[in-house]
Amino acid sequence: xxxxxxxxxxxxVDRRRDLDDLRFEQFLAGGVxxxxxxxxxxxxxxxxxxxxxxxxxxxxxxxxxxxxGCLLLLVPLVRAAAAGDLSPAGVTDVVEGTTxxxxxxxxxxxxxxxxxxxDPPADAPDLDVRHGSDAVSAVRERGVTLYDVMELAVERxxxxxxxxxxxxxxxxxxxxxxxxxxxxxDEGPVLxxxxxxxxxxxxxxxxxxxxxxxxxxxxxxxxxRRRAREVGGDPQSTEPPVERIDLDAAxxxxxxxxxxxxxxxxxxDAVAAALFVALERGxxx
Amino acid sequence: xxxxxxxxxxxxVDRRRDLDDLRFEQFLAGGVxxxxxxxxxxxxxxxxxxxxxxxxxxxxxxxxxxxxGCLLLLVPLVRAAAAGDLSPAGVTDVVEGTTxxxxxxxxxxxxxxxxxxxDPPADAPDLDVRHGSDAVSAVRERGVTLYDVMELAVERxxxxxxxxxxxxxxxxxxxxxxxxxxxxxDEGPVLxxxxxxxxxxxxxxxxxxxxxxxxxxxxxxxxxRRRAREVGGDPQSTEPPVERIDLDAAxxxxxxxxxxxxxxxxxxDAVAAALFVALERGxxx
Numbered sequence: 001x002x003x004x005x006x007x008x009x010x011x012x013v014d015r016r017r018d019l020d021d022l023r024f025e026q027f028l029a030g031g032v033x034x035x036x037x038x039x040x041x042x043x044x045x046x047x048x049x050x051x052x053x054x055x056x057x058x059x060x061x062x063x064x065x066x067x068x069g070c071l072l073l074l075v076p077l078v079r080a081a082a083a084g085d086l087s088p089a090g091v092t093d094v095v096e097g098t099t100x101x102x103x104x105x106x107x108x109x110x111x112x113x114x115x116x117x118x119d120p121p122a123d124a125p126d127l128d129v130r131h132g133s134d135a136v137s138a139v140r141e142r143g144v145t146l147y148d149v150m151e152l153a154v155e156r157x158x159x160x161x162x163x164x165x166x167x168x169x170x171x172x173x174x175x176x177x178x179x180x181x182x183x184x185x186d187e188g189p190v191l192x193x194x195x196x197x198x199x200x201x202x203x204x205x206x207x208x209x210x211x212x213x214x215x216x217x218x219x220x221x222x223x224x225r226r227r228a229r230e231v232g233g234d235p236q237s238t239e240p241p242v243e244r245i246d247l248d249a250a251x252x253x254x255x256x257x258x259x260x261x262x263x264x265x266x267x268x269d270a271v272a273a274a275l276f277v278a279l280e281r282g283x284x285x
Numbered sequence: 286x287x288x289x290x291x292x293x294x295x296x297x298v299d300r301r302r303d304l305d306d307l308r309f310e311q312f313l314a315g316g317v318x319x320x321x322x323x324x325x326x327x328x329x330x331x332x333x334x335x336x337x338x339x340x341x342x343x344x345x346x347x348x349x350x351x352x353x354g355c356l357l358l359l360v361p362l363v364r365a366a367a368a369g370d371l372s373p374a375g376v377t378d379v380v381e382g383t384t385x386x387x388x389x390x391x392x393x394x395x396x397x398x399x400x401x402x403x404d405p406p407a408d409a410p411d412l413d414v415r416h417g418s419d420a421v422s423a424v425r426e427r428g429v430t431l432y433d434v435m436e437l438a439v440e441r442x443x444x445x446x447x448x449x450x451x452x453x454x455x456x457x458x459x460x461x462x463x464x465x466x467x468x469x470x471d472e473g474p475v476l477x478x479x480x481x482x483x484x485x486x487x488x489x490x491x492x493x494x495x496x497x498x499x500x501x502x503x504x505x506x507x508x509x510r511r512r513a514r515e516v517g518g519d520p521q522s523t524e525p526p527v528e529r530i531d532l533d534a535a536x537x538x539x540x541x542x543x544x545x546x547x548x549x550x551x552x553x554d555a556v557a558a559a560l561f562v563a564l565e566r567g568x569x570x
Contacts, residue, residue: 284346
């Protein structure tokens with residue numbers, strides 16, 4: 001909820017902006033609704049089960065998908081935090097420990113809500129996540145774990161950038177932890193820190209926003225990245241975001257992206273994950 | 286959280302406005318933090334215990350009191366809903382059934398957070414809520430239930446209007462249920478409905494905002510009511526709020542109240558309670 005409240009977050013719903021078909025309060029309701037699943041994760045439930053429950057709760061509002069990708073990052077992080085090791089190694093232990101049943105629950109989660117995703121790998125059409133629970137038998141036959149599913153998404157054969165959230169899963173959540181450090185080193189109210197973390201991640205050399213690339217193509221996603229750099233985004237910088245990023249300039253960018261229907265939703269997922277880590281490490285609200 | 290997100294809510298924190306010392310995200314954190322206590326209420330825990338737990342969770346942010354009064358209304362309503370009778374009679378059963386132990390837990394809740402309240406009754410200085418848990422022995426000696434405490438607040442001997450939330454408790458929550466009906470009969474996104482319900486309650490003949498009266502005196506509270514009427518507030522009207530209330534005019538009022546430090550917080554409590562009832566009755570997000 002801190003993520004969606006942070007403003008400006010160019011192209012996304014935030015405290016000051018709704019999209020035509022998705023409103024701020026639907027994110028609040030989605031966030032509250034996901035709580036039960038997240039609490040299960042904190043209590044040690046399997047990643048797939050906790051995720052499916054969180055998505056089920058999230059979808060009890062009329063806006064559709066609000067936090068699917070965000071929950072995909074949060075659930076293993078919550079598990080890692082509950083196990084006392086909220087670090088790249090700790091969360092990697094969690095995701096590498098996922099099973100075929102976790103994968104089956106992941107597919108079931110797609111029954112609750114329509115999610116914008118790319119095409120499946122050419123050699124695994126039966127693993128298209130859009131099949132939802134209908135793909136569970138294929139998951140079992142192929143014996144793929146949830147970690148395997150994420151690896152397949154990263155290695156997608158269609159030349160696209162793969163799924164940004166899946167890439168976090170299989171590489172120790174580097175964007176999440178780097179952004180969490182940056183939020184911790186930043187100054188001022190947490191919602192301003194969230195907004196600056198968003199601009200930083202949007203400017204990331206290592207990753208184009210998956211949702212923008214899926215909806216508008218990689219050229220547009222690169223243009224979005226370039227614009228984020230113009231307002232000061234630079235996730236590799238050692239200078240604190242408050243010294244670099246001009247939120248007034250980002251405000252103008254927000255108006256422009258909204259007008260063009262550019263919606264960097266995957267970047268918002270990473271900000272939400274980073275905020276969780278930053279709160280666990282002592283950033284206060 | 287829908288209450289605090291509704292905008293404009295003249296004089297209060299909302300989606301578009303912070304106060305100098307109290308920010309929007311602190312209400313979000315307070316709302317999430319209160320969830321554990323509210324879930325206890327839904328599970329049938331005593332009103333005082335559930336309230337004290339909710340306030341404890343609410344206070345785990347750095348802004349101080351965000352939803353104390355709101356929770357005082359919500360806890361018995363949640364209990365009544367869980368018991369299958371969310372009505373004036375149902376919630377009256379709940380509050381009339383409160384005990385001395387509920388009163389003791391209510392006093393303990395004041396240990397968690399500073400709350401703006403009026404003076405205690407002249408003949409019961411030992412029941413000053415500001416004593417927090419130090420007043421528990423006096424509560425036990427006098428044998429007052431939580432319902433009795435609310436009656437004492439209403440019958441306050443200092444000539445002020447008493448506490449608006451206490452008055453709801455001892456009279457079947459009339460403002461809450463009337464506003465819930467109005468929200469149900471209104472049109473458009475729930476945050477707009479919340480904003481219009483706020484203007485209506487602020488214009489109520491039957492009740493001045495307790496927090497404004499406590500902080501600025503009853504004259505100022507009457508002026509606030511008059512201004513709410515000017516922008517269309519009229520809780521007795523049978524015309525739907527969307528037909529009467531001009532949210533653009535309320536926006537100007539919001540700027541003015543904010544500049545003057547007028548903060549009708551008790552009216553916001555009633556809106557939050559009314560939103561809960563409206564959601565339970567089928568209004569969707």
